[in-house]
Amino acid sequence: MNLRERKKRRTRDALLRAALELFATRGYEETTVDDIAAAADVSQRTFFRYFAGKEETAFFVPRLAETHVVEAVRARPPGEAPLEALRRAVLESWDTINEAIEELVPIELHMRVYRVIESTPALLAAHLRRAAELEEQLAQIIAEREGLDADVDPRPRIIVALFGGVIRVTERLWSAGDDLSLDAMRQLTTTYLDQVGPALAENWRTKPSP
Amino acid sequence: MNLRERKKRRTRDALLRAALELFATRGYEETTVDDIAAAADVSQRTFFRYFAGKEETAFFVPRLAETHVVEAVRARPPGEAPLEALRRAVLESWDTINEAIEELVPIELHMRVYRVIESTPALLAAHLRRAAELEEQLAQIIAEREGLDADVDPRPRIIVALFGGVIRVTERLWSAGDDLSLDAMRQLTTTYLDQVGPALAENWRTKPSP
DNA sequence: AGGCTAGTGACAGCCACTGACAATTGACAA
DNA sequence: TTGTCAATTGTCAGTGGCTGTCACTAGCCT
Numbered sequence: 001m002n003l004r005e006r007k008k009r010r011t012r013d014a015l016l017r018a019a020l021e022l023f024a025t026r027g028y029e030e031t032t033v034d035d036i037a038a039a040a041d042v043s044q045r046t047f048f049r050y051f052a053g054k055e056e057t058a059f060f061v062p063r064l065a066e067t068h069v070v071e072a073v074r075a076r077p078p079g080e081a082p083l084e085a086l087r088r089a090v091l092e093s094w095d096t097i098n099e100a101i102e103e104l105v106p107i108e109l110h111m112r113v114y115r116v117i118e119s120t121p122a123l124l125a126a127h128l129r130r131a132a133e134l135e136e137q138l139a140q141i142i143a144e145r146e147g148l149d150a151d152v153d154p155r156p157r158i159i160v161a162l163f164g165g166v167i168r169v170t171e172r173l174w175s176a177g178d179d180l181s182l183d184a185m186r187q188l189t190t191t192y193l194d195q196v197g198p199a200l201a202e203n204w205r206t207k208p209s210p
Numbered sequence: 211m212n213l214r215e216r217k218k219r220r221t222r223d224a225l226l227r228a229a230l231e232l233f234a235t236r237g238y239e240e241t242t243v244d245d246i247a248a249a250a251d252v253s254q255r256t257f258f259r260y261f262a263g264k265e266e267t268a269f270f271v272p273r274l275a276e277t278h279v280v281e282a283v284r285a286r287p288p289g290e291a292p293l294e295a296l297r298r299a300v301l302e303s304w305d306t307i308n309e310a311i312e313e314l315v316p317i318e319l320h321m322r323v324y325r326v327i328e329s330t331p332a333l334l335a336a337h338l339r340r341a342a343e344l345e346e347q348l349a350q351i352i353a354e355r356e357g358l359d360a361d362v363d364p365r366p367r368i369i370v371a372l373f374g375g376v377i378r379v380t381e382r383l384w385s386a387g388d389d390l391s392l393d394a395m396r397q398l399t400t401t402y403l404d405q406v407g408p409a410l411a412e413n414w415r416t417k418p419s420p
Numbered sequence: 421a422g423g424c425t426a427g428t429g430a431c432a433g434c435c436a437c438t439g440a441c442a443a444t445t446g447a448c449a450a
Numbered sequence: 451t452t453g454t455c456a457a458t459t460g461t462c463a464g465t466g467g468c469t470g471t472c473a474c475t476a477g478c479c480t
């Protein structure tokens with residue numbers, strides 16, 4: 001890797017870390033691009049040469065995680081039922097994701113930024129749109145696994161929408177709670193996924209909540 | 211109603227219609243607030259006195275629809291299973307919603323704007339966030355119906371997330387297709403909701419798609 | 421009729437973002 | 451090494467969304 005390449009990487013990382021640090025401490029809306037550029041000691045114009053917009057810095061790490069999840073789903077054995085494959089892929093990918101993140105920014109900083117994403121309307125909106133795109137990808141993968149065409153058979157999109165919905169609910173609850181550990185997230189996710197069956201029962205009153 | 215009040219209503223409607231017309235013909239990003247204000251023959255500053263932002267004009271009509279849906283769910287008999295109540299509420303509310311919309315803008319214009327929302331990243335993101343808020347409301351209503359606490363029992367949020375996921379999939383497919391009629395939407399929705407059960411089956415290969 | 425106030429326009433300014441151009445800096449061959 | 455080329459950067463100017471301020475006008479109320 002060149003001196004030039006290394007310099008670029010350093011600048012990008014400096015901008016990224018500066019941005020996330022500022023978002024986590026001061027808040028997203030309260031941070032201007034000029035602040036970020038100043039903190040990384042480059043011009044505002046340079047910031048926009050590394051990131052398409054302020055938003056992109058906030059989603060740089062989540063994008064990593066998404067990539068891992070997609071690959072984890074692809075790697076699942078074809079025998080598994082779709083929902084099972086999605087569930088196992090997500091649960092197992094979280095372990096490995098953390099290492100990849102830590103190379104870029106401290107996990108703890110990432111957690112704090114995640115909270116900011118969930119509590120900042122503009123960022124939450126962007127997050128949900130990204131999630132929708134991810135779901136589209138996953139639906140295609142599931143369709144392939146099952147030898148179906150997602151544009152004809154509704155089931156791949158439905159099962160992914162269901163799964164995605166549950167994940168988003170748990171994400172929200174997790175980020176609103178006070179235990180931001182990986183274990184808490186894992187616990188919440190399995191609990192909620194286990195409730196999908198009961199939720200579809202005709203009459204809820206026969207079986208109380210856990 | 212005052213002359214003053216009437217004048218205000220007229221100004222707001224003029225701005226709204228001008229905005230939607232411009233969005234539908236020229237596109238959202240290609241329309242500036244100055245364009246909208248000019249088309250309605252008021253200053254840009256006045257535009258911002260009627261709408262919090264450009265985005266709000268695009269979601270003015272959808273907001274109406276959401277209100278109707280919430281009320282329709284509230285009006286469902288308590289005996290129905292949750293998913294059934296949601297399904298019937300949505301299907302039945304569409305009929306009545308259209309009349310309310312037509313008082314404000316032509317339905318046909320609304321349809322064209324809806325397409326713009328689905329195909330404009332910034333608007334789609336906002337739409338998904340609004341949908342998430344709506345789901346939260348519906349989860350509370352469902353929890354009440356069943357005499358549960360949505361913060362303790364996961365099932366209300368899960369069932370609403372599932373339902374919302376399916377609705378969003380159908381919205382997307384509908385707006386991407388070429389039959390923008392109400393009947394097409396209704397058809398698509400019932401078909402997809404009917405596939406929820408099959409989608410949860412362990413092995414999809416036993417039963418092909420319809 | 422005349423004072424009161426809600427609604428408006430004009431103006432200035434902030435912030436995200438972009439295009440254009442000039443200055444700088446690393447890469448690479450002579 | 452040095453000179454040349456290309457990549458990277460900073461500066462400047464401009465656009466569009468959005469907000470605060472202030473003076474002015476138009477409808478309301480007694």
